[in-house]
Amino acid sequence: MSCCGSCKPKTKVLAVILDLDGTLLDTENATKGILKEFLTRYGKEVDREREDKKRLGMTQKESAAGIVKDYDLPLTPEQFVNEITPMYREK
Numbered sequence: 368m369s370c371c372g373s374c375k376p377k378t379k380v381l382a383v384i385l386d387l388d389g390t391l392l393d394t395e396n397a398t399k400g401i402l403k404e405f406l407t408r409y410g411k412e413v414d415r416e417r418e419d420k421k422r423l424g425m426t427q428k429e430s431a432a433g434i435v436k437d438y439d440l441p442l443t444p445e446q447f448v449n450e451i452t453p454m455y456r457e458k
Contacts, residue, residue: 397455397458398455399413399415399418400458401451401454401455401458402418402434402451404454405450405451405454406438409438409440409441411438411439411440414437417437421433421437422434427448428444428448431444431445431447431448432444434447435447
């Protein structure tokens, strides 16, 4: 295997970071479907316009707090994350 000029022959790779969000997986559409399913459990409907404009680029913690507040859910942000995470894993 050849190496680029700046690599040392004995250099070991210790870690690799992959950004799959939107690159290899269409996580945005999956997220929308899961949120819709989740909110239905609480008698709520997704506000598409709000979600499309508001949540992109947020951390999980920020997004969870916003969803709990915006949809007046009877949960803490932590409870929301704990309930919705298995739904993500299933999908």
